[in-house]
Amino acid sequence: MIPLPPSTRIFLACGATDMRKGFDGLAVMTQQVLEQSPHSGALFAFRGKRGDLVKLLWYDGQGMCLFSKRMDRGRFVWPSTKAGSVMMTAAQLSMLLEGIDWRRPERTFTPSLAG
Numbered sequence: 001m002i003p004l005p006p007s008t009r010i011f012l013a014c015g016a017t018d019m020r021k022g023f024d025g026l027a028v029m030t031q032q033v034l035e036q037s038p039h040s041g042a043l044f045a046f047r048g049k050r051g052d053l054v055k056l057l058w059y060d061g062q063g064m065c066l067f068s069k070r071m072d073r074g075r076f077v078w079p080s081t082k083a084g085s086v087m088m089t090a091a092q093l094s095m096l097l098e099g100i101d102w103r104r105p106e107r108t109f110t111p112s113l114a115g
Helices: 023-032 089-099
Strands: 010-013 043-047 053-059 064-070 085-086
Touching: 010 089, 023 043, 023 053, 023 064, 043 089, 085 089
Parallel strands: 010 043
Antiparallel strands: 010 085, 043 053, 053 064
């Protein structure tokens, strides 16, 4: 996981993104579509049309960082809306990058008795 400062805001770009875009294309998309500054220190997540590739754009204070992850099996869980953005926590981002449905995480075990 990327060591993000605790105050980092995280935005998911809803809908599909052209994954051929690099630093500049995603930065422009951040400004025009998400109406955010790519140099604000927030992290922006973009997903491809097939759903198996995600790119993260983040300004760390010294320069732009571009991270990508492709799933071998499965898809990244993404909001169904086609426009806008969704804010999420660092814990939700961690689940998303692991392929877990971050919208409805479920515990697999609940203790019935203490001790």
